[in-house]
Structures are given as C-alpha cells and as structure tokens.
Amino acid sequence: xxxxxxxxxxxxxxxxxxxxxxxxxxxxxxxxxxxxxxxxxxxxxxxxxxxxxxxxxxxxxxxxxxxxxxxxxxxxxxxxxxxxxxxxxxxxxxxxxxxxxxxxxxxxxxxxxxxxxxxxxxxxxxxxxxxxxxxxxxxxxxxxxxxxxxxxxxxxxxxxxxxxxxxxxxxxxxxxxxxxxxxxxxxxxxxxxxxxxxxxxxxxxxxxxxxxxxxxxxxxxxxxxxxxxxxxxxxxxxxxxxxxxxxxxxxxxxxxxxxxxxxxxxxxxxxxxxxxxxxxxxxxxxxxxxxxxxxxxxxxxxxxxxxxxxxxxxxxxxxxxxxxxxxxxxxxxxxxxxxxxxxxxxxxxxxxxxxxxxxxxxxxxxxxxxxxxxxxxxxxxxxxxxxxxxxxxxxxxxxxxxxxxxxxxxxxxxxx
Amino acid sequence: xxxxxxxxxxxxxxxxxxxxxxxxxxxxxxxxxxxxxxxxxxxxxxxxxxxxxxxxxxxxxxxxxxxxxxxxxxxxxxxxxxxxxxxxxxxxxxxxxxxxxxxxxxxxxxxxxxxxxxxxxxxxxxxxxxxxxxxxxxxxxxxxxxxxxxxxxxxxxxxxxxxxxxxxxxxxxxxxxxxxxxxxxxxxxxxxxxxxxxxxxxxxxxxxxxxxxxxxxxxxxxxxxxxxxxxxxxxxxxxxxxxxxxxxxxxxxxxxxxxxxxxxxxxxxxxxxxxxxxxxxxxxxxxxxxxxxxxxxxxxxxxxxxxxxxxxxxxxxxxxxxxxxxxxxxxxxxxxxxxxxxxxxxx
Amino acid sequence: xxxxxxxxxxxxxxxxxxxxxxxxxxxxxxxxxxxxxxxxxxxxxxxxxxxxxxxxxxxxxxxxxxxxxxxxxxxxxxxxxxxxxxxxxxxxxxxxxxxxxxxxxxxxxxxxxxxxxxxxxxxxxxxxxxxxxxxxxxxxxxxxxxxxxxxxxxxxxxxxxxxxxxxxxxxxxxxxxxxxxxxxxxxxxxxxxxxxxxxxxxxxxxxxxxxxxxxx
Ligand code: SF4
Ligand code: SF4
Numbered sequence: 001x002x003x004x005x006x007x008x009x010x011x012x013x014x015x016x017x018x019x020x021x022x023x024x025x026x027x028x029x030x031x032x033x034x035x036x037x038x039x040x041x042x043x044x045x046x047x048x049x050x051x052x053x054x055x056x057x058x059x060x061x062x063x064x065x066x067x068x069x070x071x072x073x074x075x076x077x078x079x080x081x082x083x084x085x086x087x088x089x090x091x092x093x094x095x096x097x098x099x100x101x102x103x104x105x106x107x108x109x110x111x112x113x114x115x116x117x118x119x120x121x122x123x124x125x126x127x128x129x130x131x132x133x134x135x136x137x138x139x140x141x142x143x144x145x146x147x148x149x150x151x152x153x154x155x156x157x158x159x160x161x162x163x164x165x166x167x168x169x170x171x172x173x174x175x176x177x178x179x180x181x182x183x184x185x186x187x188x189x190x191x192x193x194x195x196x197x198x199x200x201x202x203x204x205x206x207x208x209x210x211x212x213x214x215x216x217x218x219x220x221x222x223x224x225x226x227x228x229x230x231x232x233x234x235x236x237x238x239x240x241x242x243x244x245x246x247x248x249x250x251x252x253x254x255x256x257x258x259x260x261x262x263x264x265x266x267x268x269x270x271x272x273x274x275x276x277x278x279x280x281x282x283x284x285x286x287x288x289x290x291x292x293x294x295x296x297x298x299x300x301x302x303x304x305x306x307x308x309x310x311x312x313x314x315x316x317x318x319x320x321x322x323x324x325x326x327x328x329x330x331x332x333x334x335x336x337x338x339x340x341x342x343x344x345x346x347x348x349x350x351x352x353x354x355x356x357x358x359x360x361x362x363x364x365x366x367x368x369x370x371x372x373x374x375x376x377x378x379x380x381x382x383x384x385x386x387x388x389x390x391x392x393x394x395x396x397x398x399x400x401x402x403x404x405x406x407x408x409x410x411x412x413x414x415x416x
Numbered sequence: 417x418x419x420x421x422x423x424x425x426x427x428x429x430x431x432x433x434x435x436x437x438x439x440x441x442x443x444x445x446x447x448x449x450x451x452x453x454x455x456x457x458x459x460x461x462x463x464x465x466x467x468x469x470x471x472x473x474x475x476x477x478x479x480x481x482x483x484x485x486x487x488x489x490x491x492x493x494x495x496x497x498x499x500x501x502x503x504x505x506x507x508x509x510x511x512x513x514x515x516x517x518x519x520x521x522x523x524x525x526x527x528x529x530x531x532x533x534x535x536x537x538x539x540x541x542x543x544x545x546x547x548x549x550x551x552x553x554x555x556x557x558x559x560x561x562x563x564x565x566x567x568x569x570x571x572x573x574x575x576x577x578x579x580x581x582x583x584x585x586x587x588x589x590x591x592x593x594x595x596x597x598x599x600x601x602x603x604x605x606x607x608x609x610x611x612x613x614x615x616x617x618x619x620x621x622x623x624x625x626x627x628x629x630x631x632x633x634x635x636x637x638x639x640x641x642x643x644x645x646x647x648x649x650x651x652x653x654x655x656x657x658x659x660x661x662x663x664x665x666x667x668x669x670x671x672x673x674x675x676x677x678x679x680x681x682x683x684x685x686x687x688x689x690x691x692x693x694x695x696x697x698x699x700x701x702x703x704x705x706x707x708x709x710x711x712x713x714x715x716x717x718x719x720x721x722x723x724x725x726x727x728x729x730x731x732x733x734x735x736x737x738x739x740x741x742x743x744x745x746x747x748x749x750x751x752x753x754x755x756x757x758x759x760x761x762x763x
Numbered sequence: 764x765x766x767x768x769x770x771x772x773x774x775x776x777x778x779x780x781x782x783x784x785x786x787x788x789x790x791x792x793x794x795x796x797x798x799x800x801x802x803x804x805x806x807x808x809x810x811x812x813x814x815x816x817x818x819x820x821x822x823x824x825x826x827x828x829x830x831x832x833x834x835x836x837x838x839x840x841x842x843x844x845x846x847x848x849x850x851x852x853x854x855x856x857x858x859x860x861x862x863x864x865x866x867x868x869x870x871x872x873x874x875x876x877x878x879x880x881x882x883x884x885x886x887x888x889x890x891x892x893x894x895x896x897x898x899x900x901x902x903x904x905x906x907x908x909x910x911x912x913x914x915x916x917x918x919x920x921x922x923x924x925x926x927x928x929x930x931x932x933x934x935x936x937x938x939x940x941x942x943x944x945x946x947x948x949x950x951x952x953x954x955x956x957x958x959x960x961x962x963x964x965x966x967x968x969x970x971x972x973x974x975x976x977x978x979x
Contacts, residue, residue: 035647076840079875138648140729146468154934164819170875191929206792211785249766262769327888329817335880340838398731401648466800726793
C-alpha cells in the first residue's frame with residue numbers, strides 16, 4: 001500500500017479528498033472553532049490577499065434528523081424538525097405539517113391558516129433580524145448586531161404571546177394550530193409593526209447607507225441571475241439577484257393567496273442587494289402582520305382546528321378554549337389523544353414553504369404505520385452554501401465575512 | 417529637620433518631578449495612561465451600550481456605573497495562566513509585547529508639557545520631530561510578535577499591520593509636520609505659545625486635524641478599525657497565540673498608542689495648555705498644565721471611542737486606498753494650507 | 764389577491780453626497796441614541812420578567828384529576844414523561860390499588876407542552892416561569908410528590924417582577940410591577956383596570972408552597 005505523500009503520488013482513501021497546493025498559495029482554515037465561522041469550516045486558499053479556492057466544508061452539526069424521524073411518531077417529529085433552525089421554527093415545521101395533512105386528507109380551517117401565516121411572518125422577521133445582526137458583527141459593526149438582536153426580542157415576545165414559547169413554538173399541528181391569539185395581541189402587534197418600520201429607516205442610516213459599510217458591500221460577491229439559477233440558490237439571496245421566485249408567489253400556501261403584499265426583487269446581486277432584500281422583506285412582513293391581525297380581529301374565534309378532530313371533543317376542551325378553567329389559560333386548543341397514536345394513510349406527499357432563508361421542502365412518505373417511512377428535508381441553507389465556492393474566489397480574504405454574512409448563514413439548518 | 421526637608425526636596429524635585437521620570441511614569445505616562453485606559457475603556461463600553469440598547473458594565477460597582485470594571489478584567493488577565501505554545505519563538509514572543517508597551521510610551525519623553533524651562537524632559541527644540549519619530553517604533557514589534565507566533569492568522573495579521581502602519585503613520589507624520597510648517601518651528605513649546613492667543617492650529621487648519629485624527633484612528637487599531645486583528649476572519653490577528661497578561665499588554669498597547677497620539681494632537685492642534693499660563697512652581701508650572709493637556713487628550717480619545725458604535729470595519733485594500741488616494745493628497749493640501757497661512761501671516 | 768413582484772434597486776446617491784450625507788446620518792443616529800438611550804436589557808437577577816399565563820414553563824400534576832390514561836407519556840416527543848406505578852387508596856372504590864401516574868424528567872423535557880395539551884382532564888398545567896436551578900442531574904428527575912408541587916420560583920426571591928409592554932417609540936418598555944400597582948390605585952376606572960390586571964397576572968393558586976425549594 002502506497003502510504004507516503006511525497007512526490008506526485010497522493011493516496012486516495014474513500015470519502016477523502018486530497019488536493020495538492022501550489023507553491024505560492026497559503027491555506028487558511030476558517031472554522032470550525034473560529035469566531036467568524038459558525039459550525040462549519042471554510043478551507044480557503046489565498047494567494048497574497050486574494051482567495052483562489054474556497055471550499056465550504058459542512059457537516060459539523062449533522063444530527064441525522066431524517067433518520068431519527070423514521071423512528072418517531074408523526075407528531076413527535078414536529079419538535080424534532082424545529083431544531084433545525086429554532087429561530088425560524090414555524091416556517092421550518094410548517095411544510096412537514098402540510099405534507100402530513102395532505103396524506104391525512106385534512107385541510108386546516110380558515111382561521112388556523114391565518115394564524116399560521118401570522119406566526120410565519122413573525123418568524124421571518126425574527127430570522128432576518130438575526131441574520132442581519134450576525135452580518136453586522138461580521139463587518140465589525142457591533143451596533144447593528146445589538147440593535148437587530150434587541151429588536152428581534154419584540155417579535156420573539158409577540159411569538160411568545162401567541163404560542164407560549166419564545167423560540168420552539170411547535171405551533172402548527174395536523175389540522176390546525178395549538179392556540180389562538182390572546183385578547184390584547186392585536187394592539188401589541190400593531191405597536192410592534194409601527195415601531196419596527198421606524199427602526200428599519202434607522203438601520204438604513206447607520207448600516208446600509210453608512211459609506212463605510214456600503215463600500216464593504218457594494219459589488220462584493222456579485223451573483224448573476226444565471227449563476228444563481230444554475231446553483232439553485234433560494235430565498236432572499238436569489239431574489240437579490242433578480243430572479244422572481246418565491247414560494248409565496250409561485251405556489252401560495254396557507255393564507256398567502258388571499259393577502260396582498262409585494263415580493264421585493266433586487267437586480268444587483270451583490271452583498272448590499274442581499275442585505276437590502278432582507279430589509280425590504282421585513283417591511284413586507286410587517287404589512288402582512290398588520291393585515292392578518294386585522295383579519296383575525298374581524299372574524300369570530302371559531303374554526304381553528306379541523307372538524308374531524310374537533311367534533312369528538314368533550315366539553316372540557318371547549319372550556320379550556322374559552323378560559324373556564326382558571327389554571328389552564330385561555331384560547332388553548334387541546335390536542336386529541338388520537339394524535340399520540342396517529343396512523344397516517346399510505347402515500348407520498350410533498351410540500352414547500354418560503355422560510356426565512358428560502359424555500360423549505362419536505363417529502364414525506366408513509367406506509368400506513370404510526371411512524372413515517374421516509375422524511376426527506378431540503379433546507380434552504382443547504383442549497384445556498386454552494387454559492388461560497390463560486391462567489392468567493394477572486395475576492396480578498398476580508399470579503400469572506402462580507403459574503404458569508406450576506407447569505408444569512410445558519411449551519412444547524414444546512415446540516416440537519 | 418533640614419535633612420528631612422532635603423530628602424523631601426530630593427524625592428519631590430529630583431525623583432517624582434524630575435521631568436523624564438514624571439512624564440514617563442506619572443502624567444502623561446504610565447499611571448495617567450492606566451487611569452485613562454480605565455476611564456476610556458469604561459467610557460467606550462458605556463457609550464457603545466447607550467447606543468446599543470444596553471446598560472454596559474454595571475455589576476462590579478452599580479453605584480458608579482461599573483467604572484472599575486477594568487480593574488476586575490485586569491485582575492482576571494493577571495491571574496490567568498500564560499500559555500506559551502511549543503511552536504513559537506520564545507524570546508521574541510515574550511519580549512515583544514513588553515518592548516512594544518515601553519516603546520509606545522517613549523514619545524511622552526520628548527514632549528514638553530509646560531513652558532517653564534526647568535521642567536523640559538529634553539531640550540524642546542526639535543521635540544515634535546522626535547516625538548513623531550519615536551511613535552513609529554512600537555508597531556515594528558507587533559510585526560515581530562506576529563512572526564514569532566508562528567501562526568497563519570498571526571502572520572496575515574502582521575502583514576496587514578505593516579501595511580496599515582506604513583500608510584497611516586505617514587499621514588500622521590505629515591499632518592503633524594504641517595503644524596511645523598505653519599509655525600516654522602519644531603518646538604512644541606513655541607507651537608503652543610503661538611496658540612496662546614486662541615488661534616488653535618486645529619481651527620486654522622482643520623484639514624490637517626481631520627487627517628491626523630483619521631490616521632490615529634486607523635493606525636492604532638481601535639475596535640471597528642482593527643483591520644490587523646479583525647475577529648471575523650483572523651481570530652485575533654497578531655495576538656492570536658497570546659494568553660493572560662501578555663494578551664492584556666497587547667490590548668493595552670493599542671490604547672497607549674492612541675493616548676500618546678492624543679496628547680500630541682492636544683498639544684499641536686488644540687492649544688496644549690492654552691488658556692492657562694504656567695507660572696514657576698511645581699504645581700502651577702508643571703502639574704496643572706500637564707493635567708490640562710491630559711484632559712484635552714482625553715476628550716479626543718472619547719470622541720474616537722464613540723465612533724466605535726457608528727462605524728464598521730474597512731477592508732484592508734479600501735483602508736489603504738483611502739490612505740494613499742484621499743488622505744495623503746489631503747494632508748499635502750493641509751501642508752500647503754499651512755504654508756500659505758504662514759506666508760500671509762495669519763498666524 | 765396574491766403577492767406581486769416589486770422590482771427594486773440598491774438606493775443610489777452621487778458619490779459626494781453619499782460621503783457627506785451617509786456619514787452625517789450615521790453619526791446623527793449614533794448621537795441620538797447616545798443622548799437618549801433606549802434600553803431594553805433585563806437586569807436579570809435583580810429583575811425578572813413576570814411572564815403571562817399561558818407561558819410554557821415547568822409542569823405540575825394535579826393527581827386527583829389524573830385518570831392514568833398515559834396519553835401524556837405517549838405523546839411526549841423527548842420521552843421525558845414516564846408512567847410510574849404506585850399504590851394509592853381509591854376513594855370511589857374504597858380500596859388500595861396500583862395506579863399509574865406520570866413523572867417527569869427535566870433533563871429531557873423540551874417544554875413543548877404536548878403533554879399538557881393532550882391530557883383529557885387538564886391534570887397537568889404549566890407554571891409561568893422557567894428559571895430553576897438543580898444541584899445535580901439526579902434532582903431533575905422528579906418524584907411523584909415533587910411533581911405535584913409547584914416548583915419554587917427562585918428568581919422571585921431575589922428580583923423584582925417586571926413586565927414588558929409594546930410601545931411604538933421604544934419597542935419594548937419595561938414596567939416594574941410596583942409602578943403598575945401605583946397606576947392601578949388611581950381612582951379613575953379603578954375596578955376595570957384591576958379586573959384586567961387580575962386576568963393577566965392570574966396565577967393558579969399555589970397548592971402548597973415548597974419550603975425546602977428544590978430537593979437537596
Ligand atoms: S413538555 Fe413536552 S417534552 Fe416536556 S414532558 Fe411534556 S410532552 Fe414531554
Ligand atoms: S394525560 Fe393527564 S390524565 Fe392521562 S395520565 Fe397523563 S396526567 Fe394523567
């Protein structure tokens with residue numbers, strides 16, 4: 001067995017990639033334990049200060065979620081999939097719930113659809129703010145970091161009022177949602193959206209229009225329309241390159257088909273456009289929240305769970321919903337005991353939503369048992385990560401955080 | 417009795433207020449610099465916290481707003497184990513932070529802080545030139561440090577440091593020299609005396625002041641301008657391999673460099689001890705003017721600290737581009753402006 | 764009315780204006796917040812958030828209501844809840860018998876709240892706090908007795924309760940509970956306000972105060 005690495009003979013082990021360095025380049029390993037990498041490693045080959053080869057190396061937080069899902073009851077997978085991106089919990093689990101609903105043949109009632117849309121948009125804002133905060137600190141702008149995380153708290157608080165948990169909401173369940181909004185929610189939500197609109201202008205002043213930051217981002221990491229579609233980039237990053245693709249637009253789900261809102265598409269495709277795309281999306285999400293809250297206020301509090309589940313409900317369940325039991329809280333939708341041993345009819349289903357970072361796809365296959373036969377997850381960050389390899393070479397080493405941050409990195413999501 | 421008095425005089429006059437010792441160790445040297453670091457780091461954190469929806473340091477002493485936070489931090493640094501990695505070049509690795517700190521303080525030996533002849537640390541005829549020349553020494557040891565660390569990030573950081581220093585020290589030097597052009601003197605005492613009438617050079621030549629200000633900001637690598645040790649890709653740049661007290665020295669080094677430059681800015685552009693006229697006597701002739709200069713320098717530093725919460729980090733080529741393409745022509749213009757003002761007798 | 768696409772471009776400004784306007788705008792915003800800080804930090808051990816009812820905090824069992832149906836243990840996604848067989852005296856049948864009751868392992872619990880939602884008799888409920896300290900891992904596995912007591916709210920011992928409310932100008936505003944009480948004690952619309960706060964801070968009455976705190 002040839003074991004020496006001298007000369008031109010390079011040993012090839014299965015699953016291992018060995019490449020030789022040219023003489024005048026320098027290899028820098030950014031990650032996995034690096035302040036600017038997150039749970040991943042980027043192998044960068046620099047020639048002077050210019051990156052010539054960038055190799056994103058993922059897999060450091062792989063948790064075998066798809067396999068785990070095959071051994072767990074249908075409903076127990078919801079909290080599991082949430083762990084992919086807890087800051088975007090509702091968006092991440094919604095397509096799974098939708099896919100299972102397709103198999104079960106249940107349609108969520110109207111109010112539940114609006115409630116899901118509401119939490120999805122709250123999550124989207126929180127997730128974008130998180131991404132922008134990390135982006136800020138990557139560029140040495142600690143103020144944006146603190147601001148974004150501070151303002152994210154507003155939306156986490158809204159989500160907590162809705163679902164009872166700050167991050168891991170487990171909010172949508174098959175056939176409906178788990179809670180209705182509390183009485184004082186609409187007022188708080190309106191105040192929060194008004195506040196956030198003002199703040200977005202201030203973000204633009206201190207960060208995006210700050211000449212210092214602009215010069216870092218403008219024309220950095222330009223992704224052309226062609227490259228973006230070729231690589232299969234999704235989410236705000238794709239729309240920042242001028243491609244009109246958004247699941248909410250192409251295949252409206254939940255209540256998105258009935259709401260009026262804009263999908264911002266930018267043409268430049270550079271890091272600045274990606275940052276602006278997020279800001280504009282937050283603005284649209286605020287509009288959606290306002291509209292949904294109006295709708296929810298106008299319509300009576302009924303139809304939040306599918307009839308099939310609800311009609312067998314004993315009186316106690318209605319008492320809990322209307323707040324008759326003092327320690328149990330109000331507007332809680334009780335789960336039916338049948339959820340614990342739910343058997344889903346055999347079949348295949350596919351569902352997708354537009355999560356904060358892009359298109360989230362689930363493919364669910366059931367063979368009629370109480371656990372799924374197969375759940376396939378395609379997460380947006382996984383599809384975006386390949387862009388690093390093509391966008392970074394040719395830039396300076398200091399552009400690495402500027403490009404990395406503009407893609408709104410989230411390793412736990414792409415590793416699953 | 418007389419012997420005790422003599423001992424007292426010797427201690428006060430010849431040791432504490434002996435100008436080289438006084439300036440190196442007390443004001444504006446080591447002790448003042450430490451106090452300034454204490455205040456400035458606290459102020460920087462507090463100012464950033466105010467802008468950033470936070471409280472900043474608080475728990476150590478809630479009554480005074482956590483002002484002694486740095487003492488706690490320093491204690492922690494001092495008690496930490498100093499780990500010396502096997503791969504480093506031990507002697508330069510240990511010595512260079514120490515030498516860097518000493519060299520960073522050295523320019524203070526050259527600046528007179530009063531107009532009374534007995535309290536000049538060195539003859540002040542070329543003091544501006546000497547101070548500026550000495551201030552360029554300490555960055556060399558940052559480069560040495562990065563080389564001795566034998567770490568990829570450190571080496572990249574060291575290279576960046578040398579780029580930045582070359583560009584921005586030049587601007588600082590040119591900016592200070594434009595003051596010499598205006599006053600036709602390298603003597604800081606002369607320069608301050610000219611400003612006594614209220615015509616501060618910073619007001620007469622704001623371009624030079626701005627250029628020097630930016631140059632100091634960039635070359636001393638304060639938080640968002642720390643291109644050599646930018647965290648998001650280089651961990652801690654030249655200081656990556658340092659731990660404990662040695663790391664603390666490195667962190668302090670940046671503040672001391674900034675402090676020295678701020679003293680120079682206060683003297684040259686902001687009128688030094690200007691509204692006050694030193695009269696003979698240790699307190700009135702030496703202590704008070706040096707305090708006035710220190711306070712002015714402190715204000716300069718506070719403004720620099722505030723900028724941390726507004727700006728982000730420049731890319732290294734952009735920073736160099738700004739230096740060579742914008743600031744150096746600007747400084748030359750400032751130099752010309754100074755000459756013109758001197759020629760037309762505005763000063 | 765589905766969504767529609769809005770084509771946008773990065774805002775453009777002429778270079779000179781960008782340098783001046785951009786810098787001055789950034790500095791002005793920085794200065795504005797420097798002079799008028801908008802702080803939302805919670806000074807945690809000195810203050811704690813009084814969470815509203817409905818928060819998914821620690822879980823308490825009401826043994827009398829439990830019908831031993833095991834639904835909670837079956838739905839638990841983290842396998843934190845287990846059924847425990849104990850001998851109890853059944854009041855209705857007037858005899859000793861072995862019954863199953865749930866116990867919880869807080870090492871595993873993810874506070875998803877499924878168990879509370881699935882219980883057919885509301886025998887489980889959440890307390891609206893979640894900050895507890897256990898001295899070791901063993902203590903986190905509660906016994907049936909402990910599971911029936913509300914855990915001690917340790918942060919309430921040291922801190923003062925605050926509440927965050929939404930605000931248009933400031934996002935979230937911290938309101939101390941005492942200030943709130945002062946507001947309420949004003950005669951105007953006294954009863955109405957009291958009613959509304961009563962609903963918000965409507966905690967389940969503590970069944971029994973756990974004097975020794977956490978099992979030691
Ligand atoms: S809250 Fe969730 S994880 Fe915890 S015991 Fe109940 S079902 Fe299990
Ligand atoms: S679900 Fe409720 S009634 Fe059934 S065993 Fe659990 S606690 Fe008891």
